[in-house]
Amino acid sequence: MFSSLEKLSPDPLFRLLEQFQADQNPNKLNLGIGVYATEQGEPYVLPVVQQAAREVSVANFNYLPIGGDPLFLKQTARIVFGDMTDQSSFVSQATCGGTHACALFAELARRGEIKKMIIAEPTWVNHRHIFSGFEQTSISHLDQEGNPNIDGYRTAIDQVTEPTVLLLHGGPTHNPTGRNLTKEQINLLIQLIQSKPIFVFIDFAYLGLGDGFEQDAISVRALWSQLENVAVGVSFSKNATLYCHRTGALFVKTADGATVESNLRRIMRTTISNPPAYGEKILVNVFENHFDQWKGEVDAMRQSVERRRKELVSRIPTLGYLSDTRGLFGMLRITQEQIDTLKADYSIYIPEAGRINLSGIRLDRMDYLVKAINSIIT
Ligand code: LMR
Numbered sequence: 591m592f593s594s595l596e597k598l599s600p601d602p603l604f605r606l607l608e609q610f611q612a613d614q615n616p617n618k619l620n621l622g623i624g625v626y627a628t629e630q631g632e633p634y635v636l637p638v639v640q641q642a643a644r645e646v647s648v649a650n651f652n653y654l655p656i657g658g659d660p661l662f663l664k665q666t667a668r669i670v671f672g673d674m675t676d677q678s679s680f681v682s683q684a685t686c687g688g689t690h691a692c693a694l695f696a697e698l699a700r701r702g703e704i705k706k707m708i709i710a711e712p713t714w715v716n717h718r719h720i721f722s723g724f725e726q727t728s729i730s731h732l733d734q735e736g737n738p739n740i741d742g743y744r745t746a747i748d749q750v751t752e753p754t755v756l757l758l759h760g761g762p763t764h765n766p767t768g769r770n771l772t773k774e775q776i777n778l779l780i781q782l783i784q785s786k787p788i789f790v791f792i793d794f795a796y797l798g799l800g801d802g803f804e805q806d807a808i809s810v811r812a813l814w815s816q817l818e819n820v821a822v823g824v825s826f827s828k829n830a831t832l833y834c835h836r837t838g839a840l841f842v843k844t845a846d847g848a849t850v851e852s853n854l855r856r857i858m859r860t861t862i863s864n865p866p867a868y869g870e871k872i873l874v875n876v877f878e879n880h881f882d883q884w885k886g887e888v889d890a891m892r893q894s895v896e897r898r899r900k901e902l903v904s905r906i907p908t909l910g911y912l913s914d915t916r917g918l919f920g921m922l923r924i925t926q927e928q929i930d931t932l933k934a935d936y937s938i939y940i941p942e943a944g945r946i947n948l949s950g951i952r953l954d955r956m957d958y959l960v961k962a963i964n965s966i967i968t
Contacts, residue, residue, distance in 0.1 A: 602715055602941055610939045617958050618937035621946040624765065624918050625833060626891055629898070631952040635831045636891075638883045642875040646868070654867045656855045658684020658839070662870040665877040666839045670794065670807060670824055671814055680843040681851040683858065684865040687836035688795045688825025692720045694840050695791050695821050697857055698850065699724075699755050704789060707755040708746045710739070712921075712943055714765045714793070717757060724755065731767060736911060738771045740778065747782045754787065758813070760794030760822065761806035763917025766945035770800075770916070776809040780816045789844075790817055795825040798888040799895070800916040819844055828918070829888050830873060837869025891949075898951040905960045908967060918949050928966040936962040 606622040620627075628634050657663070663682040667675055685691040699707075700723065707724040709717065710731035727749075729742040747756070764770040771779070783790065792810055800806045813820055821844075826837040842850050858864060876884050895918060903909050912920040922944040932938040938959065940946055951959065 606939050606941055609933075610937075613937050613939075615937035617955060618939070619950065619952065619955055619959060620939050621948075621950040622939045622941050624828065624947050624949075626828060626831065626895075626918070626949040627952070629894060629951075629953040631950075631955070634891075636884070636887045638876055638880045638887050639830055639832065639872060642872045642880060643868075645875055645879075646871045651867070653864050654684070654870065656858050656864045657682065657851075658865045659867070659870045659874060661874050661878075663839060665874065666824060667841060669803070669877075670797065670822060670841070671811055672807070679847075680841055681847050681854065683840045683842075683851075683854045684870060685823070685836075685838040685840050686862055686865060687827055688793065688823055688838045689716060689720070690836065690862075691823030691825070691838045691840040692717065692791075692793055694854060694857060695823060695842070696720050696724075698821075698842070698853060699789065699791075701853055702753075704753040704755055706750075706752055707757060708743075708750070708788075709757050710743065712766055713757065713759075715941075717793070721755070721757070727754075731764070732769060736769070738769060738775060740771065740775045743771070743775075743779060744782060747779065747786060747788065750786045750788055752787060753789065756783070756788050756790045758790060758792045760792045760810045761796055761917075762800035762809075763796040763806070763919070765795070765917070766919050766921055766941075766943065768912070768915025768917055768920040771809070773809055773812070776812055780813060783817060789819040789821070792820070792822045794822050796828055796917045797824070798829045798885070799892050799918065802889065802892065803885055814843060817843070826869060826873060829891075830869070830876070830884070832869045832872070835869035835872070836866055837873060895949045898953065899948050901953065901956060902948070902951060902959070905956065906963055906967075909963075912948075918947050919945050920948060921945050922963075924966065931966050932962055935965075938962050 603623045610620045626634055667677055705725055707721055708727045710729050727746050729746045730739050733739040759770055762770050790813055794810055797806050821842040824839045827833045844850050903913050924944045929940050
């Protein structure tokens with residue numbers, strides 16, 4: 591019955607995770623999937639989230655509204671867009687994590703007959719699949735010096751004549767390069783986009799983990815306030831360590847709000863019916879009762895990532911190009927053969943193209959990591 595289907599490749603990040611889990615080497619290191627581990631390599635759940643989870647009532651597991659918990663959406667919008675946001679002017683939808691926010695937006699754009707998109711490579715591996723079916727103009731996210739390639743973005747935007755999605759990453763973090771467009775470059779893009787039939791979609795998965803909550807939101811707020819057609823997908827997997835509880839949101843600013851809302855609700859109802867509640871309930875508790883503690887704990891996570899990045903670069907100065915990257919990721923300039931050697935000889939797991947999760951670095955295995963990397967780059 592399914593003989594016409596093509597057999598597809600497994601997801602590279604989850605496949606690598608399975609290989610890591612099966613590896614018996616006691617020194618193994620997982621620098622793959624974007625999950626924050628402690629400096630000793632332990633799984634980490636923010637203490638504030640653990641406490642808020644204990645306080646969540648288990649007396650009522652009735653369904654949430656199809657759109658999600660209104661308080662969760664209101665508070666999430668406030669964190670992302672700031673206090674001044676008029677929440678009646680856009681559509682809010684709780685999602686099953688950030689991936690689902692991307693997928694919902696992609697489905698909405700398909701229904702809206704937007705057929706084209708601009709996608710800057712490299713990008714998160716899953717973006718390609720989520721936005722498959724769009725006619726993709728692929729540009730290079732970084733220029734030859736490794737800086738954000740504003741000219742590439744500008745040229746692609748200049749050429750737009752038909753409805754087109756422009757995919758951007760929110761904040762200073764970028765997955766996988768760790769380098770994103772600056773505030774000034776975003777302001778330039780805003781000028782260029784204003785006269786074009788472009789719908790900007792911002793994948794915002796690392797709020798707080800770049801330069802801090804307020805700093806990270808600046809460019810997203812500039813795009814949101816100055817463009818007519820813009821959507822933001824938010825994830826709480828990383829900054830609330832809620833990975834498996836799939837907690838996120840999609841916000842869409844458009845003149846066709848009522849229509850868009852009805853379509854999002856229908857897509858939800860016919861797929862997962864209504865969003866999972868546990869993460870939303872935990873976060874409503876965090877937002878209302880433990881907000882400052884949460885921010886402080888996310889700041890500490892970010893500082894730990896910085897510590898690990900600095901330590902790696904100071905021990906291997908030829909990796910100096912990672913110094914000014916932001917967020918969990920940076921890309922080692924190594925070949926696939928070198929990546930394979932790190933896995934085969936040292937049980938160090940790095941995904942394709944050399945992206946490393948800096949928050950996977952164990953300070954107690956730094957000597958081991960340094961020795962391994964030195965052995966392949968010298
Ligand atoms: C990553 O890029 O590793 C994370 O965003 C996790 C994921 O879902 O791929």
